[in-house]
Amino acid sequence: MSHSFQSERVAGVCANLALTAIVLAFLGPMLWMFAAAFNPTAQLSFDIPKDPNLNNFKSVATWEQLFRPLLNSMVLSILASVVTVIAACLCAYPLSRYKLRFGTAFLYLILLGSGLPIIALMIPTYRMFTKLHFTDNTIATAMFMAGTSLPFAIWLAKNFIDGVPIMLEEAARTDGASTMQMMKLIVFPLIRPGMIVLFIYSFIGNWGNFFVPFILFSDPAKQTASVAIYNYFNSLGGVYFGRVAAFAILYSAPAVILYISISRTLGRSFSFSGAVKE
Amino acid sequence: MAPALLLLSVFVVVPICYALYIAFTNTRLTGREALHPQWVGFENFRRLIDSGDLQNSVTLTLIFVVGSSLIGQNLLGLALALLTAKRKRLVVSIVGTSVLAAYVFPEIVPGFMWTSFLSESGVLNSVLRFLHLPTQQLLIDQPMIGVILADVWRATAFSMLVYTAALGDIPEDLIDAAKMDGAGYVGTLWHVTAPLLRRTAFTNLMLITLPTLSVFTMIFALTGGGPGNDSQTLPILMYDQAFKLQDMAYGTAISLVLLGIGVVLSIIYVFVLKPGKDK
Numbered sequence: 124m125s126h127s128f129q130s131e132r133v134a135g136v137c138a139n140l141a142l143t144a145i146v147l148a149f150l151g152p153m154l155w156m157f158a159a160a161f162n163p164t165a166q167l168s169f170d171i172p173k174d175p176n177l178n179n180f181k182s183v184a185t186w187e188q189l190f191r192p193l194l195n196s197m198v199l200s201i202l203a204s205v206v207t208v209i210a211a212c213l214c215a216y217p218l219s220r221y222k223l224r225f226g227t228a229f230l231y232l233i234l235l236g237s238g239l240p241i242i243a244l245m246i247p248t249y250r251m252f253t254k255l256h257f258t259d260n261t262i263a264t265a266m267f268m269a270g271t272s273l274p275f276a277i278w279l280a281k282n283f284i285d286g287v288p289i290m291l292e293e294a295a296r297t298d299g300a301s302t303m304q305m306m307k308l309i310v311f312p313l314i315r316p317g318m319i320v321l322f323i324y325s326f327i328g329n330w331g332n333f334f335v336p337f338i339l340f341s342d343p344a345k346q347t348a349s350v351a352i353y354n355y356f357n358s359l360g361g362v363y364f365g366r367v368a369a370f371a372i373l374y375s376a377p378a379v380i381l382y383i384s385i386s387r388t389l390g391r392s393f394s395f396s397g398a399v400k401e
Numbered sequence: 402m403a404p405a406l407l408l409l410s411v412f413v414v415v416p417i418c419y420a421l422y423i424a425f426t427n428t429r430l431t432g433r434e435a436l437h438p439q440w441v442g443f444e445n446f447r448r449l450i451d452s453g454d455l456q457n458s459v460t461l462t463l464i465f466v467v468g469s470s471l472i473g474q475n476l477l478g479l480a481l482a483l484l485t486a487k488r489k490r491l492v493v494s495i496v497g498t499s500v501l502a503a504y505v506f507p508e509i510v511p512g513f514m515w516t517s518f519l520s521e522s523g524v525l526n527s528v529l530r531f532l533h534l535p536t537q538q539l540l541i542d543q544p545m546i547g548v549i550l551a552d553v554w555r556a557t558a559f560s561m562l563v564y565t566a567a568l569g570d571i572p573e574d575l576i577d578a579a580k581m582d583g584a585g586y587v588g589t590l591w592h593v594t595a596p597l598l599r600r601t602a603f604t605n606l607m608l609i610t611l612p613t614l615s616v617f618t619m620i621f622a623l624t625g626g627g628p629g630n631d632s633q634t635l636p637i638l639m640y641d642q643a644f645k646l647q648d649m650a651y652g653t654a655i656s657l658v659l660l661g662i663g664v665v666l667s668i669i670y671v672f673v674l675k676p677g678k679d680k
Contacts, residue, residue, distance in 0.1 A: 134586065138484045142496050145481065149499040151525065152511070152518040152554060159517075168522035206408070214405035231671060236413065238607070238667030240615035242636050243656040246643045247419040248412070250428070270412030273405055331507030333618040338644070349509050353622070356513060364517075371510045382505040 156368045165365035179369035189370060191344065192351035195261070196374075199336070199347055200329035202265035207276050207325045208318050210269065215280035216310070220289065230281075236274035244271065245338050252339055259342045267339070268329055276321060283317035323385045327378050348374045417660070423653040430647035438650070445654035455658065457630055458638040462614065462662075464545055465552070465634050470613040473553035475606060478560025479598075482568050483590075497561075504558035512622025515551040516540075519623075544624045544632035552619050556612075560605055567601035568594070607670040614663060635659045 159165035160179055162172030183189050218226055248267060249258075257263040291313070295305045336347040343351075352374055356367045424445055428438035449455045481500060485493045503511065517523050519539050526536040539547035571594060579589045617636040620626065626633035626641060633641065635655060643652025 135487075138488065139492065142481075142484055142488070142492065145477075145484075146496055146499045149503055149554065151528070152514045152551075153502065154524055155517040156510070156514055166522075167517050167520045169517065169524045169527060206404075210405040210408055214402045217402060234671050234674075235664070235667045236409070238611045238663060238670065239413075240611070240636075240659050240663040242615040242617055243639070243660040243663065244413065244416040244420070246639070246649055246653045246656055247416040247423055249643075250423065250649060251416065251419060266408060267412045270408035273409055274413075277405060327505075331509075333507075333509045349507060353509055353512075367513060371513060375506050375510050378507050379502075379505050382501075386501075 156371055159365050159368035160372050162365050165368060167364055179363075179365040180373070182363075183366045183370050183373075187343075188351070188355070189373065192346055192348040193374065195345060196330055196347040196349065197377075199261055199265055199268070200326050202262065203268040203272075203329045204322050204325040206266065206269035207272050208280075208322045211273060211276035211280040211321065212284070212314065212318060214273075214277050215284050218277070219281050219284040220292075233274045233277050237278055239274075241271045242334060245334065249338050257339075259340050259345045261345060264335065264339045268332065268335055272325055272328065276325060279321055279324075280317070283321075284314055286317075287313045320385055323381050327381055330378050420653050420656055420660070423650055424657050426650050428650040428653070430644065430649050432647075435649075441650070445651050448651065449654055449658075454630075454638060454642075455655075458633055458635045458655075459658070461545060461632060462634040465549060465616070465620075466610055466613050468545070468549040469552040469556070469616075470609040471606065473549060474557045474560045474609050474613075475602070477553060477557045478562075478605070479564050479602075481557070481561040482564035485565070486568055500561055501558045503554050504556065506555075508555075508618040509622060511551065511555045512619055515547075515554070515619075515623055519547055519551075540624055541628060544628065548620045548623050548632055551623060552613065552616060555619065556609065560609060563601060563605045563608070564598070567598055571597050603670075603673060607674065611663060611666060614666070615659070635662075 155167075155169050158169060158171055161175040161177070162170065163174075163176065163178045165172070165179075217223060218230065223229070252258045252260075252263065255263075287310070291309050292305060295309045300308065331349065332347075333349040333353065337350050337353075340346050340350070346354075348370075352367065352370050355363075355370060423438075425440060425442060426438040427434050427441050427444070429435050481496065485496055488496075506514075518525055519537070520526075521538065529536050539550075575593055575597075576589055579593045584592065615636055616634070617640065620632055620634060620637055621640070624632045626637035630638075635658065639652050639655040639659065642655060643649050
């Protein structure tokens, strides 16, 4: 017995050592951003700031450099995500509830579609957009982002609607509820947690998207934060790395905060067990 | 279902059909061939093969997908899930938070972080110097290793979460029974855990290989496909040809190759996973 106890302890120490090394390897690349953001003379090399201050944040905080691109990203991401969630739920509900004639075939196509490299659609889409004078058009770009993220979103939406017991809807029907009443009073409140998770998930994806706005926007006034920060990094060269780092922190913050917010509710939002008596 | 079908048709089906047309013309980004492109048949595909661009990029894309997703993210994710399985809660949350942190930054930001991390006097070289080891300049000497490391770093969290959830679903009694029968850690892992993880591993591979196939931002930010064309994977080649060299039709032919690889992989996965049978 004591022998196996000892070998388990040795294994535990080894595991902890391995984990420490992995954690250090994961934190290492992040160090520069946090050190450079507070160092007005930051370079691409890593230096601990001698006189840490907020000057980089102050210098970058102008309408054209920071606030306009962030606002553009916000508008584009919210628009695209709202459309994604609504269209996905409207499509997933009948797929989940009724036996549709082409339901299974459609599901296979959706799954296939969620694996397509969307990046391969960028050139024809760019050409389509220039012909229709849609370049620099936030609404058209948001629709493109929503359309291309739909296969995966429909798949997720179907999975969480499948998880809502159909018994509640049948009970409402028996009690004489109209379809509209049933949707409003029973279905919507039950799938709302799933919709919120889907919205946040899709928002984070759109907020971080670089390639789509990079191709479909050319006007700096319309440009999103992902592209603005890339141009900033490239055009300023080695002079203002501290500001790029400060910008990167401010740009990353919404995604990080939203991610933390869903990681907590993800587990809870899918249990409806209390509503149905076995 | 109407709004979804409309969006899918306009922004997925139409661009695919349009790509099938553009690739057989001489469409350019600007100039006369932008307005009045001509039909050229298989000319773009012939050029793609003759120039050696395709062979180079397909090989690099394969190296990238295998190195980053199949080996890197998949095995490191599994290792993290196994290593944290029996650890104290504090350890699990420290490890989880640092790996997840890398995952939640918007795509372009890790590009800057790794540009600095791998640079001449970045953190990695400082550590190597401190340990009296030779310093590296991966992005110049071995750009593929550099971009693969960066992508593994960024994306491993996903596999870790998938495997952690699957390990949590394995009934304790199965593990206990194996131990009773005298199986050691490795024996239990091989005979009990591994067979139960097979389906999870397959689902995970589907969910990570396809996004890795179309990684653009990380490589674009780190090397831009260089030096020369040493890290020019298909998405980078597509962008360079269509927008930098303004040859839209040639770029679209490359898109179709990328799309073709994606479709073949997806079909394989869909057939193996069979979504109707269990979710």
